[in-house]
Amino acid sequence: MKGEVGINQLKRRDFLKAGLVFGAGASGLAAGYAAVPDAFARAVYAAKKEGMTNDNILVMIQLAGGNDGLRTVVPLADPALHDLRPKLAGPMVSQALPLNSQYGLNHNLGGIKGLWDKGKVAIVQGVGYPNPTFSHFESIRIWETGDPSRRQVDGWLGRTLATSYDSNGHPLTGCACGATDAPGALRDLQATLTVIQDQKKFGFTGGGEVEAAVGALYKGTPGIYGALFDTAIATATETMATLRTSASNYQPMADYTDKVKLVYSSKNQLAAALQLAAELIVTGTGVKLLHVTLGGFDTHYTELNRHDDLMGYLDAAVSSFYQDLSAHNMADKVLIATWSEFGRRPKENASGGTDHGAAAPLLLIGDPVYGGLYGEEPSLTSLDNTGNLKYAVDFRSVYQEILSGHLGADAAKILGSSFDRVSFLKAPVTV
Amino acid sequence: MSVAPIGEQAVAPPARTRGITRRQALAAAVATGVGVGVVRLIGGSMQQIATPRRATTTDWISPLKSESARITQLLRRTSFGYTAAHLEAAMSEGFSKTVDRMIETAPAEPPALAAANTPGGRFPIVQLQQWWIDHMLTTPTPFAERMTLFWHGHFTSDYRKAADDTFMYWQNLTWRRMATTDLRSMLMQVTTDPAMLRYLDLATSTGQNPNENYSRELMELFTMGAGNYTEDDVREGAKALAGWQLPQPDSIATVMVDKNNNLTRRLPVFSSQKTGVFNPRRSYRGSITYLGKAGQLDTQGVIDRILAQPATAPFIANKVAQHFVTARPSASYVKSLGDTFRRSKYDIKTLMRAVFTSPEFAADQSYRSLVKTPTEFMVHGARALGLASLSKLIANAGSGMGQSLFDPPDVNGWPNNESWISSNTVVERVNFVTAALAQVKGALPSPADAIHRHLDGVLSPQTAGFLNQAADDRARWFITLASPEFQLK
Numbered sequence: 001m002k003g004e005v006g007i008n009q010l011k012r013r014d015f016l017k018a019g020l021v022f023g024a025g026a027s028g029l030a031a032g033y034a035a036v037p038d039a040f041a042r043a044v045y046a047a048k049k050e051g052m053t054n055d056n057i058l059v060m061i062q063l064a065g066g067n068d069g070l071r072t073v074v075p076l077a078d079p080a081l082h083d084l085r086p087k088l089a090g091p092m093v094s095q096a097l098p099l100n101s102q103y104g105l106n107h108n109l110g111g112i113k114g115l116w117d118k119g120k121v122a123i124v125q126g127v128g129y130p131n132p133t134f135s136h137f138e139s140i141r142i143w144e145t146g147d148p149s150r151r152q153v154d155g156w157l158g159r160t161l162a163t164s165y166d167s168n169g170h171p172l173t174g175c176a177c178g179a180t181d182a183p184g185a186l187r188d189l190q191a192t193l194t195v196i197q198d199q200k201k202f203g204f205t206g207g208g209e210v211e212a213a214v215g216a217l218y219k220g221t222p223g224i225y226g227a228l229f230d231t232a233i234a235t236a237t238e239t240m241a242t243l244r245t246s247a248s249n250y251q252p253m254a255d256y257t258d259k260v261k262l263v264y265s266s267k268n269q270l271a272a273a274l275q276l277a278a279e280l281i282v283t284g285t286g287v288k289l290l291h292v293t294l295g296g297f298d299t300h301y302t303e304l305n306r307h308d309d310l311m312g313y314l315d316a317a318v319s320s321f322y323q324d325l326s327a328h329n330m331a332d333k334v335l336i337a338t339w340s341e342f343g344r345r346p347k348e349n350a351s352g353g354t355d356h357g358a359a360a361p362l363l364l365i366g367d368p369v370y371g372g373l374y375g376e377e378p379s380l381t382s383l384d385n386t387g388n389l390k391y392a393v394d395f396r397s398v399y400q401e402i403l404s405g406h407l408g409a410d411a412a413k414i415l416g417s418s419f420d421r422v423s424f425l426k427a428p429v430t431v
Numbered sequence: 432m433s434v435a436p437i438g439e440q441a442v443a444p445p446a447r448t449r450g451i452t453r454r455q456a457l458a459a460a461v462a463t464g465v466g467v468g469v470v471r472l473i474g475g476s477m478q479q480i481a482t483p484r485r486a487t488t489t490d491w492i493s494p495l496k497s498e499s500a501r502i503t504q505l506l507r508r509t510s511f512g513y514t515a516a517h518l519e520a521a522m523s524e525g526f527s528k529t530v531d532r533m534i535e536t537a538p539a540e541p542p543a544l545a546a547a548n549t550p551g552g553r554f555p556i557v558q559l560q561q562w563w564i565d566h567m568l569t570t571p572t573p574f575a576e577r578m579t580l581f582w583h584g585h586f587t588s589d590y591r592k593a594a595d596d597t598f599m600y601w602q603n604l605t606w607r608r609m610a611t612t613d614l615r616s617m618l619m620q621v622t623t624d625p626a627m628l629r630y631l632d633l634a635t636s637t638g639q640n641p642n643e644n645y646s647r648e649l650m651e652l653f654t655m656g657a658g659n660y661t662e663d664d665v666r667e668g669a670k671a672l673a674g675w676q677l678p679q680p681d682s683i684a685t686v687m688v689d690k691n692n693n694l695t696r697r698l699p700v701f702s703s704q705k706t707g708v709f710n711p712r713r714s715y716r717g718s719i720t721y722l723g724k725a726g727q728l729d730t731q732g733v734i735d736r737i738l739a740q741p742a743t744a745p746f747i748a749n750k751v752a753q754h755f756v757t758a759r760p761s762a763s764y765v766k767s768l769g770d771t772f773r774r775s776k777y778d779i780k781t782l783m784r785a786v787f788t789s790p791e792f793a794a795d796q797s798y799r800s801l802v803k804t805p806t807e808f809m810v811h812g813a814r815a816l817g818l819a820s821l822s823k824l825i826a827n828a829g830s831g832m833g834q835s836l837f838d839p840p841d842v843n844g845w846p847n848n849e850s851w852i853s854s855n856t857v858v859e860r861v862n863f864v865t866a867a868l869a870q871v872k873g874a875l876p877s878p879a880d881a882i883h884r885h886l887d888g889v890l891s892p893q894t895a896g897f898l899n900q901a902a903d904d905r906a907r908w909f910i911t912l913a914s915p916e917f918q919l920k
Contacts, residue, residue, distance in 0.1 A: 137657070180853060180856055217897055223491050225915070
């Protein structure tokens with residue numbers, strides 16, 4: 001019977017691969033690149049090579065909307081900044097938390113600055129890719145798939161799941177916390193993952209018997225969505241069982257709050273999502289790749305306060321998360337990395353905000369990193385022909401270091417190529 | 432039951448025979464239900480009427496050869512499901528007359544929302560959500576509501592950034608009134624809509640220092656799609672569009688916003704619905720080059736230039752097809768719909784009629800090829816159960832399924848179809864059914880009818896099996912609404 005289901009699902013998988021999920025051609029974007037199923041044909045995925053023995057964990061934090069790099073890592077001594085941003089530059093420079101004479105962190109990143117002082121923050125400056133697109137959705141797709149040529153349809157973390165881990169029967173290996181649908185970075189037709197919006201509400205209100213009944217009701221569902229339904233329910237019930245155990249074994253050792261000044265459209269509860277991530281990590285559920293999102297970074301207008309608030313929100317959540325992991329003696333295993341589809345235009349607009357930009361810094365946080373500044377801050381006086389910052393480090397260099405150095409995965413296979421190294425890890429697994 | 436054995440998948444037996452078979456099967460199914468309740472669905476004896484060979488099916492058998500099935504599919508996709516009365520009316524009219532009536536009937540206006548008079552639109556968003564859902568549940572013109580939801584996801588805005596729920600209320604009224612007009616009129620209205628002016632920042636843009644947000648999304652997401660314009664077009668378009676501002680309020684109210692600190696705020700009050708106003712002093716007066724042509728250009732000029740682009744009609748047609756016909760429309764289908772749309776001067780009625788009467792809509796491959804949006808699923812469930820007062824539950828339950836009205840995830844609106852299926856959302860859908868059934872106090876409508884009306888009697892072996900052994904009507908309704916079949920349209 002298992003074999004039959006496998007054949008069945010393989011057919012569906014082929015159908016999905018043929019383009020249902022990802023659309024085709026010019027209509028690709030609207031056809032649902034952003035449309036992301038969270039669980040794929042598990043049954044075809046029984047044969048898996050030996051999993052990696054490395055027990056490191058990655059937590060990606062998406063700053064959705066395009067995070068303003070110049071307000072995150074602030075150039076302190078460049079007069080050009082004040083010409084480009086007459087309204088925004090003054091306060092952001094005067095209040096910044098200096099890292100050295102040239103750069104400072106946004107003044108609301110005090111917790112992260114404290115980690116910097118302990119050597120636990122690596123900042124890679126000037127990260128981007130060639131011929132940048134200024135469309136949110138195109139650029140998100142590029143970052144998610146790790147492919148600026150836009151041919152790849154699977155996410156870079158999804159491919160990592162599929163090639164390096166056995167997620168069959170272990171749907172928590174890859175988990176999106178605080179979301180209702182799977183982020184593109186984690187998607188791969190050969191990988192299973194879980195999506196949990198709110199752990200407290202994640203369960204069948206009808207109780208265990210409804211849980212069992214629904215599992216059976218959805219088993220082997222026909223049609224093009226059948227495998228998705230089947231695996232979504234199976235994944236959910238397996239995860240519920242795990243969470244029942246982990247919740248009772250987990251005591252948070254930090255104060256997580258989402259009551260920090262909330263910014264409109266940062267609708268994701270980042271602190272709650274990271275607390276769930278911490279629970280999954282410290283209770284040994286086998287999580288490897290976690291993804292959380294904080295939205296609201298598309299600061300086209302009145303950026304001054306809104307971006308500061310977002311920075312404060314990010315700082316509070318990440319600081320609590322690190323503290324919690326540290327108190328549970330898990331901080332040495334966990335690498336936290338931020339990403340965003342692009343930075344913002346150096347020149348401010350009439351609305352007191354900034355339009356879509358290009359290169360920006362990434363933050364890598366945790367005990368595994370060797371703190372310091374990496375990459376190269378793009379020049380404010382030598383902008384590209386769209387008035388944007390030129391990149392110095394290909395974002396896939398950062399992915400490569402994470403994959404090979406932290407996770408011990410075959411980065412060249414996953415990314416399809418090799419890139420210059422950015423050596424921000426203290427003790428890379430493979431050099 | 433009605434699941435094809437291997438090899439029979441594409442061949443539908445004559446509709447009449449099959450219909451009778453299904454009805455008989457269903458009657459038998461209900462009659463043989465054994466004594467287990469909703470919470471004990473598993474266990475008990477399996478008494479199936481027909482024994483499908485297991486794991487030999489890959490697809491639903493399409494019943495679309497029969498007109499009645501085409502009608503139920505039409506209603507599922509265009510009107511948030513239906514009550515028994517709606518279905519009967521459509522059945523007696525037939526498919527084409529139903530399409531005509533749907534498209535030609537003017538949208539029924541919802542009752543005015545009193546809270547919209549609150550200064551600054553500072554009232555809880557759930558009131559607006561409930562107001563709309565109440566109308567979805569009771570409107571005599573559900574197609575207008577379905578189209579309003581479509582446009583809400585397409586020309587989307589979210590209440591957080593619009594920061595004035597009255598503006599969001601107006602936008603909803605506007606999309607409904609314009610739901611089946613024409614794209615040219617709509618685009619002008621979209622551009623000057625107060626919630627949109629805030630959401631995509633056109634209200635604060637100036638010709639001298641333009642904000643690109645609206646200019647970009649107008650082309651990328653509203654009309655043409657990425658790859659059909661340049662970055663220069665975004666910049667030049669932003670200049671040409673600058674100058675629109677929010678409407679002037681009729682008066683200003685001083686409202687206490689923080690009693691403890693005696694903090695008041697002066698908030699705008701509008702006596703009627705308004706659109707944005709153009710301030711020539713903030714506009715750009717020079718010549719621009721936009722989408723390949725140079726010259727002076729005003730907002731209508733920008734829109735007309737966009738409508739002259741070959742990418743626009745197929746872009747809209749593709750999106751409509753994905754929402755109403757199939758998750759993956761073929762290039763030739765999209766081209767044909769786009770051609771019809773453009774020839775009609777972007778008339779939305781013409782486009783929708785072409786969609787519903789196209790062979791693709793009735794094709795077997797189209798059967799259950801779309802996933803109901805959370806709102807469609809919940810409203811359909813409520814109407815099937817005859818629950819007209821479920822708007823509070825529906826408004827609150829949407830976010831866990833990924834759809835909170837007036838609060839789209841981003842400027843691309845809601846993704847559709849397969850993205851509605853995740854470990855989180857399927858659990859939330861099942862939980863909604865549990866909660867909705869708990870609100871049914873009296874007797875339930877006949878579940879035997881429901882299986883025909885709402886699931887076309889086309890059931891997976893699992894669904895059929897559970898129905899066969901269900902203890903009572905409540906259990907049968909739970910299975911019907913929680914089934915994968917009911918999530919599809």
